[in-house]
Amino acid sequence: MIVAKGLRKSFPVKSGNDVEAVKGIDVTVTRGESFGFLGPNGAGKSSTMRMIACVSPRTGGDLQILGLDPERDGIAIRARLGVVPQQDNLDEELTVRENLIIYGRYFGISRAECRRRAVELIDFAQLAEKADSKVDALSGGMKRRLTIARSLINEPELLLLDEPTTGLDPQARHVLWDRLFRLKHQGVTLVVTTHYMDEAEQLCDRLVVMDGGRIVAIGSPAQLIAQHSSREVLELRFRPGTQESAEDKVVELVDRVEILPDRILLYTDDGDAVLDQVHAKGIHPVTTLVRRSTLEDVFLRLTGRSLVD
């Protein structure tokens, strides 16, 4: 569905040198797959997505979407894509139903067919009660669901979701994930950008970790964790000001330690055993937690920074 080789994007800046947002990435997404771009803000995820969506010409490298070149066949490609942008761009003055119908019309779908699909999609987005309300009156989560529903009006083969759940409360996020999960099972190819590792773990079969415009790792969530992290993580929190004195003592207990401003992370295959050793050394954190490794730990390993600053 998507083949990128050495894909680059830079933006001219008034004050001198161009800013390189994407510095040569190789990506292949196959049909039916859920693929993720994980990385912090400014990693180049959105720039990559805009190039895939055929609304941003590439600066260099090769890019094929659905076997076509975005430069030449942008219109034909866009006819088969669904796009959920980072910021909603619904028409707030129109109703939920009108937003769907109007959007379908842009694809050249007949009015009658647009109306029929709108009914289905309103149901899919669980917005039946709000169908004829103005978008203005919708909550953030509802608007997001409507934006996703709208992106499906042309029955796309490839759905691009840029930060689909950023800014939503946990419940709204789970509703959205459920909807996306259904799409995935219907065979729609999903491409998601996110800076939430839980979202990536929930939605993606395979993902790349991006940082500073480059891909720093690629694989399934489980593979990435296995390759770049340990099975378990022991988190230690200390009373403010007392963490520093403990740092030297715990470093020798395990192979890898991450020291964050508010806690220490110890990477190990047996968190409970290490916790016993910590206590044996006379170190008494305020709270302790043994958990499984997540993509956050992978990211920390690969870049030395956490995902959400």
Added chain:
Amino acid sequence: MADRLTPGRLISHQPGRPSGRFLVWEYLLRCWRGYLFSSLTEAVGTPLLYLLAMGVGLGSLIDSGSDAQALGGVSYLDYVAPALLMAAAVQVAAAESSYPTYSRFKWTRVFWGVTATPVTPYEVCDGQVLFIGTRLLAGSALYFLVLVGFGAAGGPLGLLMIPFAVLTGLSCSVWVLALGAHIRSEGQAFNVLFRFVLIPMTLFSGSFFPITEIPLAFRWLAWISPLWHGNELARGAALNSLQLWPAIGHLVYLSVLLVVGLLVARRCYRTRLIV
């Protein structure tokens, strides 16, 4: 590759798909429904007020003055009525091309949604122009009817005021559309446009008095004003004094302004939406 498009598929995907510009036009018409009543009330109410105040009120004072030939022997109402119609068209054109359009780039970001579909930035721009043209046509037709009510619409040729108003309005509109797509933050651009371009243009384009009253050194300001060209055409039509070559000159000037402005506006839309 496996999912390569067959040519047949490419074609069959767009059977009779209307041009994107008409789809954007359709969208804007649908939005217009939300404020159709208020905009049409305004289209009738504003001329009523202006005609009463300027045409009848001020006119009675002017018509009783010493020099009856100053306006070419017509009453002030007849003199000012075509210009009021044109001024209203320019007002509507500027208003529709500024904030509502700008907000679709900046606040609601609607245009980014539109160009994620097969619709291109050029078509978005053209659709705007089509809509504003439609809006001008409806508004000017209503204004014309009010003029008929005041007996100030002239003879059958007076009907030409309607297309002249659409042309004049659009020749201004495209430049405001270009500006709205170009500016990244609202700043003072529209304020400056309305206060220092639009109002002076309305006052000094031969709307309320002949531009021969303007000192020669400043008269070029009227000559470059699209509204002056529109006024000349509209007044000529209503008073049945249209002369062929000057009329062609005015039409060419306004058409060039419209076409060049449209090309510039399209470019601005493209630059803004394709990053």
